Every structure is written in structure tokens, then in C-alpha cells.
Amino acid sequence: MESRKASLSFEKVNCGGCHGDIVCTDIVTKLRAAGCVFAEDEARLLISTARTPEDLDAMVDRRVAGLPLEHIIGWTEFCGLRIAVDPGVFVPRRRTEFLVRQAAALTRPGAVVVDLCCGSGALGAALAAAQERIELYSSDIDPAAVQCALRNVAATGGHVYEGDLYEPLPATLRGRVDILVANVPYVPTGMIRILPPEARIHEARVALDGGVDGLNVQRRVAAAAPDWLAPGGHLLIETSERQAKQTVEIFAHNGLIPQVAHSNELDATVVIGTRPACLSDTNGQ
Known part of the structure; x- marks a missing residue:
């Protein structure tokens, strides 16, 4: 899981009221011992979210036991937005902000936008924030994700x-x-078995498992995309750098004009497929 670094030295911060410096230090120590890389940042979020000392103790215990921080506090930051994330729902990764940037650059006022496998609805919410006048539709097969997306x-x-x-x-x-x-x-x-426990155990398998080569769902999305896209419309899919060549082939096989965008900063790869404005643009496909 990708984390955010703390901007404060938490051991020196007075958390106020019933907590105090010693409790803050205790929390940071517990989180570090549990393997939390950015323990100070996580401590800050847990303390700011807890309603009572007892609530804080329970939240720390859950984090030490391995539950994702986002599921404990109930939200994550994505593209500058606070996105609600319920237990079991896929937590949007920071690398996926690159997908949003690529989509936002292609989105015009009044655009019809569809977010498939929407999970928490983070992508659609971020695109709506970037381009306020869009017509947004999202879908997911997981009922828990759908309820979460509705809120976002x-x-x-x-x-x-x-x-x-x-x-x-x-x-x-x-x-x-x-x-x-x-x-x-x-x-x-x-490869599911080697994912971090936070993902492997606490996120829905349907949000992770792409089939034998990881591309099963991509194939299904790309195969039907030309029927749903407007002429000149764009399909954008996040993939791995290793899989990008195959994703490009899948897009081209289904009549989309593919291109690859990559961010070294976020270690993110996006394949963009464009439906030709007319059949001649496909060179006979």
C-alpha cells in the first residue's frame, strides 16, 4: 500500500486532552513495531479520527493487526479529494492518479464519462472535480463497492x-x-499470493484478480468498447509496464488506435485506445 509521509515529528506534538505526548509516542512505537513505514503520519490520522480514547485504542489495535489504514479511518486521499473507503473495498492507489490526469486531459465540458470497475468511485469523482460539467456513469460488480461509490x-x-x-x-x-x-x-x-497482506486479505479478490495472465477483464472491456464509445471517444486502462505491449495488441485487435503513457514518478502505465472517427482511420480494420 502506498502511504503519505508525515509533515510533523509526531513525538513532539501534543495531541491534546486525554492523549498527550506520551500516548502519541506509544502509538508511533506500536505502529513501527507492526511494520508501518510512515508511523508518524498514520498516528496523526488515527488520532484525528478517533472520537474517544477507547476508540483510538481499538483503531490502533486494528492497524497493528494488519487492517488497511484507509479501512480503519474510512477514507483515503485521491487527487486532492477525500474518498470514502469502506471495509473490503479496493483502496485507490496513488499511481492511478496518472490515469485520471490522462483522462482529464481528454475530457471536454459536457462529456459522457463511464467508469467501469469503479470500486469506491474515486476515478469518476476525480474527473468530475477536474471537469465539473460531465455526465458520469459508474458500475461495479461488488455490492459493497457500489454502496461506497454512491456516496463518493x-x-x-x-x-x-x-x-x-x-x-x-x-x-x-x-x-x-x-x-x-x-x-x-x-x-x-x-501472483495474488505474493501481494501485501493488506490487499490480499482485506480487499475484494474480484478487484485484484485479472486471470491467468492478468488481462482477462481488459480483453472483455476492450472487446465491447467500440460499441459504447462515440466516434473519436477514448478508452483508458491502467496496466503494468510489463503488460502494456499485450494491452496495446488487445486494443488494436478490437479496432482501437492505441498509445501508451507512462509516469516514472508514479510508476504508472496507462494504455489509451481511441475509437476512429470513421472506418478508414483504422487502415482497413
């Missing part, structure tokens, strides 16, 4: 549907989607 996109006027990929979306969207973002699971099944 409610203020945008967006819609959230429960179901498998495109299946629950309104049929009226076919051929009208300008931006289709899909942070689909892309971890090969055999």
Missing part, C-alpha cells in the same frame, strides 16, 4: 450501477461515451 459520486450528480462491466449501464449510452475509464484488476491469479 453523489455530489457530482453521477449514477452508479451494480453489475458486470457494461451490463447494468443504460442502453442509451451505446455509441455516446466520450471517455471510458477502467481500472480493471490486472494481477495474474498466480
Whole structure:
């Protein structure tokens, strides 16, 4: 899990009231012993979230036991937004902010935006914040994720549907989607066992497992994308640098014009597929 560094030396901060410096130091020590790399930052978040000393003790115990910090405090920061994250729901990673940046650069006012495998709804919420006048539709197969996404996109006027990929979306969207973002699971099944316990144990497997080569869901998304995209519309998928060549081939096989964007800073790779404005743009495909 990616963490944020603390901006304060927490052992020197008075946490106020019933906690005090000693308790702060105790929390940091416990978190460090449990393997939390940025213990000071996590301590700050736990203390600011806890309502009572007893609540704080329970939250620290849960973190020491290995629960993701985001599931304990109930939110994560993503693209400058506070995104609600419920227990079991996939926690949006910082690298995925690169996918949002790429999509935002292509999004125009009034665009129809679809977020498949939306999880917490973070991508759609971030795109709505970046370009206020969009028509947003999100879907996920996980009921817990859908309930979480509803809270995160409610203020945008967006819609959230429960179901498998495109299946629950309104049929009226076919051929009208300008931006289709899909942070689909892309971890090969055999690699799930070596993921950090926070992901492997506490996030829904359906949000992680991409099949034998990690590309099963990508294939399904790309195969149907031309039916949903408007002419000139774009499909953006996060993938790994190692898988990018195959993702490009999948896009091209389905008539999309692919290009790859990469961020060294975030170690993030995004493949962008564009539906040709006319059939001649595909060179006969």
C-alpha cells in the first residue's frame, strides 16, 4: 500500500486532552513495531479520527493487526479529494492518479464519462472535480463497492450501477461515451499470493484478480468498447509496464488506435485506445 509521509515529528506534538505526548509516542512505537513505514503520519490520522480514547485504542489495535489504514479511518486521499473507503473495498492507489490526469486531459465540458470497475468511485469523482460539467456513469460488480461509490459520486450528480462491466449501464449510452475509464484488476491469479497482506486479505479478490495472465477483464472491456464509445471517444486502462505491449495488441485487435503513457514518478502505465472517427482511420480494420 502506498502511504503519505508525515509533515510533523509526531513525538513532539501534543495531541491534546486525554492523549498527550506520551500516548502519541506509544502509538508511533506500536505502529513501527507492526511494520508501518510512515508511523508518524498514520498516528496523526488515527488520532484525528478517533472520537474517544477507547476508540483510538481499538483503531490502533486494528492497524497493528494488519487492517488497511484507509479501512480503519474510512477514507483515503485521491487527487486532492477525500474518498470514502469502506471495509473490503479496493483502496485507490496513488499511481492511478496518472490515469485520471490522462483522462482529464481528454475530457471536454459536457462529456459522457463511464467508469467501469469503479470500486469506491474515486476515478469518476476525480474527473468530475477536474471537469465539473460531465455526465458520469459508474458500475461495479461488488455490492459493497457500489454502496461506497454512491456516496463518493453523489455530489457530482453521477449514477452508479451494480453489475458486470457494461451490463447494468443504460442502453442509451451505446455509441455516446466520450471517455471510458477502467481500472480493471490486472494481477495474474498466480501472483495474488505474493501481494501485501493488506490487499490480499482485506480487499475484494474480484478487484485484484485479472486471470491467468492478468488481462482477462481488459480483453472483455476492450472487446465491447467500440460499441459504447462515440466516434473519436477514448478508452483508458491502467496496466503494468510489463503488460502494456499485450494491452496495446488487445486494443488494436478490437479496432482501437492505441498509445501508451507512462509516469516514472508514479510508476504508472496507462494504455489509451481511441475509437476512429470513421472506418478508414483504422487502415482497413
